[in-house]
Amino acid sequence: MEDILMSLLRTFVSFIILSITTFLIGKQINTHNNHFTFAMSIIIGSFIANMGFDLKLKFLPMFASFAFLVAIHFLLASTALKSRRLRKWISGRPTVIMEKGKLLEANMKKVKYSIDDLNQHLRELGTFNIAEVEFAVLEVSGKLSVLKKTAYQNIAKQDVLSKPFKEMNLPVELLMDGEIIHKNLTSQYTEQWINLELSNRQLQLNQVLYAVVSTNGMLYVDEYKDQLSAPTDRE
Template sequence: MDVIQIALRAFFALVTLFVITRLSGKKQLAQLTFFEYIVGITIGDIAAFIATDIESNLVHGYTSLIIFAVIPLLIDYLSLKSKFVRDLFEGKGTVLIKKGKILEDNMKKEHITTDELLEQLRLKGVFKVADVEFAMLETSGHLSVMAKKQAQAATIKDLQLNLPEEQEPETVIMDGKIMLDPLRASGRNTDWLNTELEKAGVKLDNVFMGQVDAFGQLYLDLYNDQLQMPQPSQNQLLLASLKKSQADFEMFALETKNPETKKVYTKAAEKLQSTIDQLSPYLH
């Protein structure tokens, strides 16, 4: 009887912990404040005590468990309403590097050694302190780093390129089954997909995952990792090269500010697109 009683206590304690965890939100362990971390440990201890101590009063145990669960929820609610409460329980971030200068007093305050600072910088891909403009130790314990302008990687915006927006690939096959909604969202149908699978010499039930990108390229990951995917034929490579060249002409037309040059690139892109449309039935 004692074993059954402990099993039931453990089951209901686990259910209660699951409910409490769901109510507390989706914070990861690294995002928990010190207060939430302490409360979490205490709740776990109380649940274990309820499950194993058959001589304890269940009502008392669950009362304390509920109190420890409600307090963090109440504090979370008050934190949303008041910055004072938020700062009190969650703390504030601490600046460790400002305008390229290491703030030693702040490091001492947070008990951060030089080695630990350098480690955190390396994890962010920064190996020279001279490249850091600003660094802050967040309340979660993570280090946020902003590199100096000359040490930042160039972006598309910096190069002033007007490129088309990247589109999310659609997962059209999952666990050997065709996903109809994503397939329709990609602008294609099951006939096209079956044709592509036939070209690749792959059976549907051997496909773990299949994705279609914005250019209509089908990526397949197979259950059988030993099976090699066939390489594209010369016709497919030629068609891909033509499409890339046509896209390059369109990009050049968007980049240039000279009206005459823009017309030349636009006309070339249109002619190449017409050629692709004519050759596609023979190259597929």
């Protein structure tokens, strides 16, 4: 009877600890959107199960190890916010599967991704004809993101009023965390071009959080201070 009561008590306490931990860590731990959060969720689940049900293990040493694991997560997550290189190491990078309607076999082999996998994911996205796809990107979460060819995209009012369609391309990230991503620079998007675009917007490099050339060739710039007096969603 005593063992049953102790197991119930440990289960209850473990549930409270898990609830508080997932609240503090944030929403990303629930999405499994990269290798880091997936591994963390598995390890946290194992710790909580042992803390709750394995009476052979002492609760306090298990809790101390669990708290140390959570502290490591917070340290890495906080550091990754300031380091793009660490973010890439933790989260991984997306893989382009199709470019300009062509399959990239080398990339597919690299990530062990078959044509059957591609067709299944396309069907799940409502695309039954692979010929409609301009770009397909396998995200680090395992989900497939698709950009259809212009002829197969839904028409918006802007499309009707604008000039004839331009050739679509993948977005080109040029700035992140106030620093130029030099490997993405091209003969068209040079460092001088970036500085000129920022100058036209009366911005300095260190004022920009993120800048990317979108699929239609337009430059999107987001500042550190967006000057929104009343954001829609406050965390």
